[in-house]
Amino acid sequence: MLQLDAIDRTIVRLLRLNARMSNAKLAEEAGLSPSACLRRIRALERSGVIRGYTAIVGASASETTMAVIINITLERQTEDVFNRFEAAVRKHPEIQECYLMTGGSDYLLRVEVENSAEFERIHTEILSMLPGVARIHSSFSIRNVLATRRRSASKRGSD
Template identity: 45%
Template sequence: MEIDEIDRKILRALRRDGRLSNTRLAELVGLSTTPCWNRVRALEEAGMIEGYTALLSQKALGYPDTVIIEVTLDRHDDDIFEKFGQALAELPEVIEAYLLTGDYDYLIKVAVAGTAGYEEFLRRKLYKLPGLKHSRSTFVLRCLKHSVSVEP
């Protein structure tokens, strides 16, 4: 699907505030409500808009710290990648997880409550995952940019 500048305006507005009413969105992008609604539906159907969500505050929920963990597995076969990936996805502290190329197999972003919370996560959860060989961790000092999608 080709998108034009009006579609980009719609996407930018919804990226900033996914709770905009169709009426307000139409005002912001210079359309009447029906064409605006039709464009939003078309963008959803084309997969440009994958969904809508609420952004929750880690700090307010008691997990003020973020740790980036690089993980190496003990072997590289389909079975261990599948088992490790499934087990990792079930951990509520894991915010993001990526399968990588290079020196490490996975990059994981984890929300924790300080060093004690991180130690508990390591000992009770991460170190018990199948296939883990080595991990290297870095505490985040400050987030300089946080975005859930690219700017259209």
Template identity: 50%
Template sequence: MKLDRIDRHILDVLQSDGRIANADLAETVGLSPSACLRRMRALEEAGVIDKYVALLNQRKIGRRMDVFVEISLIGQSNEVLEGFERAVARSAEIMECFLMAGDADYMLRVTAADPADFERIHREELARLPGVARMKSLFAIRPIVRKTAFHLGDRHS
């Protein structure tokens, strides 16, 4: 789907306020409410808008630590990769997982309340992941930038 200026403007507004009323969104982007709703539905149907969520404040729910875990697997066969990826997808503790190029095969992001909670996660979740040859944990001191909105270029010209 090719995004025009109005589509990008709609997406920009929705990324900062996903609960905005359609009438308010339409006014902001300069469309009638019905035209705005048609565009939103088209963006949803095309998969540009993946889903609507509430972003929680990690610290306010007691998840004060971010831990990045580098994973190296025992091999690169489809069976090993797919088994690991299925296990990661089932874990409620793993917030993000990326297939990597370089020294590690995967990079995970885990959140924990404190070091004891991370130890529990390590023991109950990470150590049980299949196909793992090596694991290295990196503890973040504090986040500097954490974005959820994608820059979509010159949206409003």
């Protein structure tokens, strides 16, 4: 993995706050020339530090979907089982987020569905077929209270 220096951390912090910031503005804020800034962004993308860009939509655009939070417990907690599970999850665009967890379950997944029939299909065709799964516990959201990628002001300086 790429070793991040202070400039790389600044670029990542600025992109977290506004991924649509122009390269010229980003370069200015990071103290680089635009070409040097673009080279660093491409290196961060190639190395996987920056894995993608997203839009956070308001309720009007997403009110027809509901989030489902899924806790997955694996049969065994070995590196091989984790690797096979994670590789399989990455193949399914229906799974928007996947986190390796501590506590009662091994993974937390998030999917968005239009209705219970769509979730049943995802559960049957995808979740129950993932390698190493011992238990699936799903919770449907009632409504979205907060959705943001921005970090609190107290954490911004530590990037």
